[in-house]
Structure formats: C-alpha cells, structure tokens
Amino acid sequence: MNLLALHCTHQTTPLAIRERLAFASREQLARAYSELRRRFSESEAVILSTCNRVELYLAHPGDDAEQTRQQLAQFLSEFHDVPLDEFVGELRADSGSEAVWHLFAVISSLDSMVLGEPQIVSQVKEAYRAAEENGACGPLVHSLFQSAIRVSGRVRSETKLAEGRVSVASVAVGDFAKKIFDNFADKLVLIIGAGEMAEETLRYLKDEGVREIVVINRSPERAERLAREWSGRAEPWSDLDLWLGRADVIVSTTGAERPIVNAARFRQARAKSAGRTAFVLDLGAPRDFEPAVDKLDDVFLYDIDSLSRTCEDNRHARVREIEAARQIIADELAKFMAEFHRRASGDVVSRLMQDWHGVSKEELDRLFAKQPHLTARDREAIERTVERIVNKLLHPPLETLKHESREGTPHGLIDALKRLFRLEG
Amino acid sequence: MPNVNLFCFLASYLVAFSLDVARLRAQSAWSRWIAILFGAAGLLAQTLYLLLRSSLTHQPPLLSSAHDWLLVLAWLAVLTHLFVSLLDSTIASGLVVWPVVLLLVGASHFVTASTSPELDFHHEWKMLHASMLMLGTAAILFGFILSLLYLWQHRRLKHRQMLTSGLTLPSLERLERFNRWSILVSVPLLTFGVASGIGLSVMGKPDAAPTWTDPVVLGGSVMWLLMCGLFAWLLSGQRTPGRQVAWLTAWSCGFLLFMMVGLQVLTEVIQMPSLHGRDVTRRVPGNEPAPPAVR
Numbered sequence: 182m183n184l185l186a187l188h189c190t191h192q193t194t195p196l197a198i199r200e201r202l203a204f205a206s207r208e209q210l211a212r213a214y215s216e217l218r219r220r221f222s223e224s225e226a227v228i229l230s231t232c233n234r235v236e237l238y239l240a241h242p243g244d245d246a247e248q249t250r251q252q253l254a255q256f257l258s259e260f261h262d263v264p265l266d267e268f269v270g271e272l273r274a275d276s277g278s279e280a281v282w283h284l285f286a287v288i289s290s291l292d293s294m295v296l297g298e299p300q301i302v303s304q305v306k307e308a309y310r311a312a313e314e315n316g317a318c319g320p321l322v323h324s325l326f327q328s329a330i331r332v333s334g335r336v337r338s339e340t341k342l343a344e345g346r347v348s349v350a351s352v353a354v355g356d357f358a359k360k361i362f363d364n365f366a367d368k369l370v371l372i373i374g375a376g377e378m379a380e381e382t383l384r385y386l387k388d389e390g391v392r393e394i395v396v397i398n399r400s401p402e403r404a405e406r407l408a409r410e411w412s413g414r415a416e417p418w419s420d421l422d423l424w425l426g427r428a429d430v431i432v433s434t435t436g437a438e439r440p441i442v443n444a445a446r447f448r449q450a451r452a453k454s455a456g457r458t459a460f461v462l463d464l465g466a467p468r469d470f471e472p473a474v475d476k477l478d479d480v481f482l483y484d485i486d487s488l489s490r491t492c493e494d495n496r497h498a499r500v501r502e503i504e505a506a507r508q509i510i511a512d513e514l515a516k517f518m519a520e521f522h523r524r525a526s527g528d529v530v531s532r533l534m535q536d537w538h539g540v541s542k543e544e545l546d547r548l549f550a551k552q553p554h555l556t557a558r559d560r561e562a563i564e565r566t567v568e569r570i571v572n573k574l575l576h577p578p579l580e581t582l583k584h585e586s587r588e589g590t591p592h593g594l595i596d597a598l599k600r601l602f603r604l605e606g
Numbered sequence: 607m608p609n610v611n612l613f614c615f616l617a618s619y620l621v622a623f624s625l626d627v628a629r630l631r632a633q634s635a636w637s638r639w640i641a642i643l644f645g646a647a648g649l650l651a652q653t654l655y656l657l658l659r660s661s662l663t664h665q666p667p668l669l670s671s672a673h674d675w676l677l678v679l680a681w682l683a684v685l686t687h688l689f690v691s692l693l694d695s696t697i698a699s700g701l702v703v704w705p706v707v708l709l710l711v712g713a714s715h716f717v718t719a720s721t722s723p724e725l726d727f728h729h730e731w732k733m734l735h736a737s738m739l740m741l742g743t744a745a746i747l748f749g750f751i752l753s754l755l756y757l758w759q760h761r762r763l764k765h766r767q768m769l770t771s772g773l774t775l776p777s778l779e780r781l782e783r784f785n786r787w788s789i790l791v792s793v794p795l796l797t798f799g800v801a802s803g804i805g806l807s808v809m810g811k812p813d814a815a816p817t818w819t820d821p822v823v824l825g826g827s828v829m830w831l832l833m834c835g836l837f838a839w840l841l842s843g844q845r846t847p848g849r850q851v852a853w854l855t856a857w858s859c860g861f862l863l864f865m866m867v868g869l870q871v872l873t874e875v876i877q878m879p880s881l882h883g884r885d886v887t888r889r890v891p892g893n894e895p896a897p898p899a900v901r
Contacts, residue, residue: 360763363779456847458778475764478847487766494768 186280214315225319345495376434618648623704738799745792753856
C-alpha cells in the first residue's frame, strides 16, 4: 500500500476554487465516498473539507503516485462538475512520508490560517469519523489518523503553539475582562452598535456565563436583531447614558466618525454607580470612547490598538514554537514510517511462515501415519523439534527483511522472496 | 532533633523567592515546582525549629517569646502560600509573599528569644490572648498581601501589560472580596485578643511591671483601634473604587505590621521594658532564668 495526499488549501488556492471543490454536506460526502469506493475499490480514503482546505488522503495498492494523483483530480472534477483545467494547477500532491508529514502538520495547526488554532483537530477527527461511517477506512488509514491525533496531542502539550490568544475579542475577554471580573453571570453587558467584532466578543462573553445583555444602536431594527440573536434586549439610543451608568462590561463598535463618549459624559453617567468597576472594549475605528475615559478610577478602557499589540506578541510567541512542533512531527513521522514499512513486509513474512509451517505439518502427519507406535509424548517432541528447525531456517531472511524495513519498504527484497518461494499464489 | 537554625529556612525562602522572580523573565514548569519544593523544605525546617524551641522552653511557640511569635506569623503566611500554590501553581503570589516572610524571619533575629517567667500564671487565658492576636495579625498580614496583589493587577490591567506566559494573578473582583474578608475577620479576632489582654492585666500579679505603659501593648491597642475604624468604614456601605480600598488597606495594614514588628525590635534594641519583649519581671524567689535561645 502507498499513501497519497491531494490538497488545495488557503495557502495555495483561492477561495473561489476551494468553495467549488468543497464537500459541504453529509449527503455530498456520502456520495463522494461511494464514488471513491467505486473508482478505487482496493483503497482506503479520508476526505477533509473545511473552509480553509479540501484534502483527500488515499491509501492505495498501486506504486504509481502520479497516475493515482491524476485519477483523484479527475474524480474531483467529475464529482463537482468543475473542468479539470480550472483547478488542476492549484492542486498539490504528496506521497509516502511527505503525505504523512502533511497530515501531521495540518492537525498540529502548523498549516492553519491562525497558527495553533484548535478547531482543526476536531475537524480532522470529524473527517476521520465520517470516513469510518462510510466504510472508507482500512488498517493503514486507521493507523495514520490515530498517529495524527497523537501528534496533535503531543504538539499541544509539549509546545506553546496553542498558548496565548490571537484575536482581539478573545484577548479582550480572556486576558483582560477575566482578570477584572471573577464571575460574569451577575454582570450587565452593554453593546453599542452592532458590528461583527461585537458579536464575536459576545460569543466569548456568553461562554463566560453572561446573562444580561442590552443592545443600543442608532438603528432600532439592527439593535432588535442582535438582541434577539443573543437573548438580550434592545434599548433606545436616547437611553445610552442610563445604560452607560449601569453596565459592567461595555462593548462599543458604532462606526461613528468621532468619539461618542468623552470622560465628562462617562463620569456623569456613572455618578450613581461610583466605585463600580467598568470594562470598556472600544472596537470602533475611529474610536468611540475618548482615551481620557481610561483615566477614571476603576474604568478599564481597551481599544483595538492596545489589544492588537497583545495579539501580535502572542502570534510571535507561537511562531517561535514552530521548530519544536516540527521536531515532534519528525519524531512521530519516523515512528509511523517504521511501522508502515514493517507492515508492508509483514504480509510476506506471515505468508512465508504459514507456507513453511504448513509443509512441515503435512510431512509430520505423513510420518505419524507411517509410525503408529509413536507415543503422544514422542509425537510432541518431534513436532517441537521440526518447528524449531523451521523457525531457525526462517530467522536469517526475516531478520534481513526487518532490518531493511527500517530504511523504507524493501520492495526488491520482498519481490525476491515472493519469487523465490512462489508466494504469489 | 535535627540541628536546625534560622538560616536554614531563611535560605530556603530566599531561593524560592529568587526562583519566583526568575519566573517573571522566563516561565518553565520545573522552576515553579522547584520554588514550591524549596518553600516546602523551608517550612519543614521552620516547623522543626519551632518545635525544638518549644521543647526547650516548655512553652507553645505563641507564648514563648516575640522571636517565636514572629516566626509563627511567617509560618502561617508560608503555609497559606504553599497551599494556594499547590491549588494553582501558575499564581504569582510568591513575589509578594516571600519578601514579607523574609522580613518577618529577618526581624525575628533582632527580637528577644527569651521567655517570660510570668507565663506560669493564667496559662489558658494567655494562650487565648496570644492566639487571637496572632490570628488577627495574620488576617491583617493577608489583607496587606492581597492589597499589594490587587494594586499590581490593577496597574497591569491599566497599562495592558501581559504577565509571563504561565503566570497569573487572581482577578480584581476576587482579590477585593478576599481583602474585605480578611479585614472583617481580623477585627473580631483582635478584639478578643485585646479584651483577653485587658482581663489578664487586671488579674495580673501585684509585683508585675505595669502593662499599660508597655510599648507593645500601646502599639497593639492603636492597631486594634485603626482596624476597628477600617472595619466600620468597610461596613458603612459606601461604595469606593477598589483601588482606593486596596491603597487604604495596604497602607494601614502595612503600617500596623511595621509598627508591631518595629516595636518588638525597638524594645530589644534600646532595651525598653516590655512584658511582650524583654524580661521586665522583678526578680523574685522562684523566678528561674529563661532557657537559652537555639538560634
């Protein structure tokens, strides 16, 4: 068996092509596996399709990787009804150990858009599970994906590749808001505006247990929509000062051309709640809150610039861990390939042993039929002796085969053994 | 009993502190565990030292001398710090706790290690008096440490500074809550301690030195009054920014600790008569000299 990985990713292929080659639904995936089984009946396959990549892993019996690559590309073209020449140049193929390296790098998030992001592990696991459900997995694919999952675990536990948050919203909530408040269930969150980043921040805040959300927007419809989506309530723009005074967490993303809240307005709004801590996340560009607001005691104001610096630092820290992750991948790759080559020669070994022991058994049966006076004890002693002779005769060639397998699949030696001992039949 | 002296645990705590400081520069799993190990080794040595002194003086450490009293206070701080560190090894509390512990252990070297012969009288009451004052002072010590942690965390958040990867500080909300509780707990304990002290001086021997002019008693009374004021202010319901509360408690608790420890040292250095420091009892038949210190 040989391994082939055919892939187009965010690093090599534009989204316009990736989305046409994607396997979007479970039904589509089931049809794809059915078609793959028809076209590559003796192969094992896994399809990994996410918003950033479309990848096909194939364990196939043939030795011609280029031919298999063309057949797989043809399959993609016909299945998605996309002319081959529109995407074939965007496809990348890896075979053998390079295919294994690619999968290990993908699951370790070295190939992700956001280095170290954790979702890819569950996406690979999900792809593997779907392949298993569709009967596309075999021993080699099982071994490959289980090794890949182990690699991702090692990379995450032995390096800092996944440490430190790298998005503005996650840094704001995880690194700062959580260091101010211990418990979010009793905190009031005020959303001013309705930008995408506000929604992302809300998602992180919800994960922390936020229950009370108030949305204020100049457009009541947009405020209503966002409030409904996040189980909050919309309030009129005219009540902004009232809610500025009551809120514990304020997320602002209005898109206004100049700041809407200055220090004097904020101080006045919070006059009744003096002494209460406020976390203000200003995601507006230009900013919605004047920087002087941060001078107020127990007000923590963060804008995109101040958080981006942290994100950038965390990104750099992750980049510094790439080499350590590669080292783990190289280590696991060596282990996997040794096992892979051992498996390749394992078939020949078992058949050779089966044949030789079969012959010895036939001869012993013939001998025992001619010598009926032999006691059970004598027979057992003879059987043991013959078994030892067979094992000793087989030991040198099998040891040589095992030794050669450490460097790669010993195709020449396997062929020679097959021909010498007529193992084809 | 092993040959343990003050330097043994002082050195262990110093190493643990140095390792915690080093964690600010670069985080590694082994360094934090080695810091905990050194802290634990120091705690063990200190426990043995206190037990040894207790067996020599035939008194519990709380009653034997000012030297032991300060060491028990430091011992409580180390025990709490190690417990918290085992619960969360990423917490950076050691950077604040170790300097305080080192100061307490260092100060204990300069105060008297002799026991007072007066201890034979009203032993249980004196034990209660010393225990309440010790626990009350420990609560003030924790309030001081929590306030410093609060101010550090507040400054870090205001300046958008990240801690070294793998180091954390508790949230402001949690620090404020614990700080408030430590003050609220300290006052009843100190009140019991002061009240039992008054009772003891009323029941005291007629030939004993006057208690009311004792500088440590005076200092303790001021401490109690100040904490009562802080207690009343915290319970008044007036909402004050957390940073102001932290500054106030840091200053008042720091001042009180400084005064308590400072007075103990002062009575020893200038040989001021004090029932809680130098031996001031009039020599009467039956009064045996204090046992030698093991320092």
